[in-house]
Amino acid sequence: MIILNLNIRGVGGGTKARYLRHVIAGEGVDFVCLQETKAKVFTEAKCFSLWGDNKVGWIHHEGENGCGSLLSMWYEEAFSYVSHVKGKGFIAVFGKHIKSNTSCAVVNVYAACNLNEKKICWKELTEDYRILFWVGVCVAILMLFIDANSLFDLPLVGKTFTWFKSNGSAKSRLDRVLVSEEWMDIWPMCKQYVQQREVSDHCAIVVKSVDKDWGPKPFRSIDVWLKEKDFGELVKGMWLSYSVQGSAFTKVKEKLKCLKGDLKMWNKDVFGNIQTSKKRILQELEDLDCQDCCDDLGDGDRLKRMELVGRLKEMEKKLDSLICQKARANWFRSGDSSTKFFHTSLRWRRLRNEVKGVEVGGIWCENPPLYARKPKASLKADLKLRRIMEFV
Incomplete structure (x- = not known):
């Protein structure tokens, strides 16, 4: 509207x-x-x-x-x-x-x-x-x-x-x-x-x-990934597996691009959606509780329920970490993440941080296609890109 x-x-x-x-x-x-x-x-x-x-x-x-x-x-x-x-x-x-x-x-x-x-x-x-x-x-x-x-x-x-x-x-x-x-x-x-x-x-x-496409989004990591076992070794292995030719700047850019794609696939296929995983665990606990109401659980089922409770607590910690990082709100540590106002604050922060436009050659540009057609050499000068020392 x-x-x-x-x-x-x-x-x-x-x-x-x-x-x-x-x-x-x-x-x-x-x-x-x-x-x-x-x-x-x-x-x-x-x-x-x-x-x-x-x-x-x-x-x-x-x-x-x-x-x-x-x-x-x-x-x-x-x-x-x-x-x-x-x-x-x-x-x-x-x-x-x-x-x-x-x-x-x-x-x-x-x-x-x-x-x-x-x-x-x-x-x-x-x-x-x-x-x-x-x-x-x-x-x-x-x-x-x-x-x-x-x-x-x-x-x-x-x-x-x-x-x-x-x-x-x-x-x-x-x-x-x-x-x-x-x-x-x-x-x-x-x-x-x-x-x-x-x-x-x-x-x-x-x-x-208005939702404008300003091109590829920058590389970002999620703090909760760091809590995953062997995540550091996984990233190291991915990084060393990439073979890229060119200058130091090109190598870093292309490797981050590849790493971003691989981590997105890993997050989807291996790490999984936290909310979905939490719902699945809660459903399994509910099934075991219903079974326990009708009949006593065996030792195997009791051990399974204890394991599910431990995994649920781990998922809650991951979810809290994810929401806290998205909102960057200190009061979340003592607040309630389920409040409507809190989740509205998440959307507000995304909206406030959105790129509204870019100054190109002293002219304010709000049209992504016009910005994208700007010559690469000119963009480097306008955005004052600094030369990256060779370290790859």
Whole structure:
């Protein structure tokens, strides 16, 4: 689901309408949240003009004399409207994203500048809409609201700030998108793409899920492998078995490439999936326990059960080590790895560490094919690769 959020500071004039149509068409937007439209009344013709299509549903909140007015629009072939609720400073639209067949609530929020009014707005949202899939926000103080609802602020791509004072004397991140754990389950690669500032002192934000292929991933090892018996000898034997010609850099690169492939096969065929192995052991223990309830176990079965219990404890340690390495969370040692928030944190870390783009020749590149076509010699210079001493 692709969503556009913008504090437009008034929708009057053809320039802003053209800008909205350009972004909506270029990004394939499904839902639009506008704040500060500064309009008391909206018509269908005006909404059709802003979107550039007549298959548009919309809800307008006039605010107080046009101040704090909100407009939520959606493309009817992408989002199926069910109902909506309007409150002081927000519009909540409930419906279904047709392509993913996902029911969701899109809440467009503009909090007042008055601190007490902000607290009232966030309290009302917290009490009434605990299951939020998406929130478009223009507000300065909302950390308590985020913590109370276990929401996540998506990573920014493009800029660090979303609002700039016209004279350049101040800047801030006033606009942001918050998502729930359920949203991250459905669209795990979702990010906030900050657009160029053209028609307002606020930047438009496009929320979309983009999974780009930047080529081969770097070589990484898993700590739990080191606990496997004879793992060191296995790796040493693999490394010495590779015969590679070329410079020292080429030898290291090609050997790591071969080692990566062999370890992936070993992990799949020999080491095995830890969760699957744990389930298999638990099932065998369950069968023995059921057998023991019906009849006494023989000495062989009792020894087998003791062996399975020992293997289960070993699997638990391996699983803890694997999760701890993925999350890099110190509190895991005394925390609970089964919590929903913990596993959401794993996805959040992967999303935050994802490569958003590469600077090539002084130009920011977010298109992997363009980056891949860059000459090899030029890439080495751009990325400042250091010569590796011959040690192979």
